[in-house]
Amino acid sequence: MDRFDAMRVFIRIVERRSFTKAADDLGLPRSSVTDAVKGLEARLGVRLLQRTTRQVSPTLDGEAYYQRCVSLVADLEDAEGAFVGAKPSGLVRVDMHGTQARYFLLPGLPRFRELYPDIRLHISEMHQPMDMIREGFDCLLRAGELADSPLIKRRLATLERGTFASPDYLSRFGTPQTPDDLEGHEMVGLMAPDAAEIIPLVFVVDGKIRQFTLPAMVTVTGPETNVASACLGLGLIQVPRYRVVSELASGALVEVLAGFPPSPLPVHVLYSPTRQLSPRLRVFIDWMAQQFRNRTAPAE
Template identity: 80%
Template sequence: MDRFDAMRAFTRIVERRSFTKAAEDLGLPRSSVTDAVQGLEARLGVRLLQRTTRQVSPTLDGEAYYQRCVSLIADMEDAEGAFVGAKPSGLIRVDVHGTQARHFLLPGLPRFREMYPDIRLHFSEAHQPVDLIREGFDCILRAGELNDSSLIRRKLATLERGTFASPDYLKRLGTPNTPGDLDGHEMIGLLAPDTTEVIPLAFQIKGKIHRVTLPAMMTVTGPETNVAAACLGLGLIQVPRYRAVPELASGTLVEVLADFPPTPLPVHALYSHKHQLSPRLRVFIDWVAQQFRDKAALQE
């Protein structure tokens, strides 16, 4: 393993706090990353990592060396990517909601593989806040308003939403014509990620946002369960319009309060400020943005 590869192995160990996880990310035997760090420590004459039975953490010298390695590796990848014909390669670990992955990303993946045959992808579906660096992700895709974050963000799309219910539900409780008609109605309680708070229904009325929280006989954390519960007549839901297309076509859901649409959901790609955008991550995020644009154009 050359010096730059050893530096890559070292930075991944620091980020993952684990030799084993770093080796898995890099597609190397654990012994190789262990030997790489031992070689760096011998060359530098300092101890870079503290090892315990539970985790690995950098020493003060290791933290300083990590920061220099991150900068050097990013510069090298940027330099290599500047040459005409250079092909991005390597593993990209992405956390993305499963419904978004299936609708926007998976259909275009065969073409992506043709364009970038040396890039490998790992999709995770956490549905909750993640520590991008510690958990080894290169980027995360998130819909909705973002809290203040040290992560770099790139807006990819804006998803229009609607309010939906099953015909049986509307037959039982009536069809509301305005948000003021929602007394006596119910909702499926979709919980905000990593909290126990139900996300209220939101309606745009004369340029202002009007939020309503209705009684809910059940709460859910997953978008698929949210839609399935609505199809069974258990309450109103608000979801991105693309997600309800099959149910609207089959008649298992209908739209209500169309004159008072929910606020749209922005979609962002987030990645760490600690890393310059590598060539493989840059082409992936550009491709993701194009997938969202293409899908949106088909629905216009």
């Protein structure tokens, strides 16, 4: 293993706080990962990592060396990627909403594989607050308004949303004509995984945002269960329009209050500001942006 490969190994160990996880991410035997660090420590004459039975963490020297390694490896990858014919390679780990992955990205993956055969993808669906670097992710895909964060964000799409209910529900509760008609109605209570409150229904009325939290017989945290509950007549839901295309076509759901749409849902990709974009991550993010454009473009 050459010096730069050893640096890549060291970077991943620091970020994952584990020899085993780093080895799994890089597709290397654990012994190779251990030998790489031993070689770096022997060459530098310092101890880079503090090992305990539960975790691996950088020493002060190790933290300083990590910062230099991140910069050097990024520069090297940029230099290599500048040559005509050089193909990005390696593993990209991304966490995203599973429904968005299946609708926007998976259909285009065969073509992505043709274009970049040396890039491997790991798609996680945890979709919860996390330390991106510690968990070993290269980027996160997040929908909705974002809290302040040191991460760099790039908007990929703005998804139109609507309010939907089943015909059975509307036959029992009536069809509201304006948001003021929602008294006596119910909603499926969608809750974010990291929040204890139901996400309110949001409507734009005369250019102003109004929020309503209705009684909920059932609360859910999963988007698939949210839509399934609405199809069973358990309440009103608000979701991105793409998610209920088939349910609208089959008649399982119908749109209500179309004249008072919810505010659109922004979708961003987030990545670390502490390093330059590697060629593989750059092309992956650009490809994701194109997939969202393709799938949200108005039909001609």
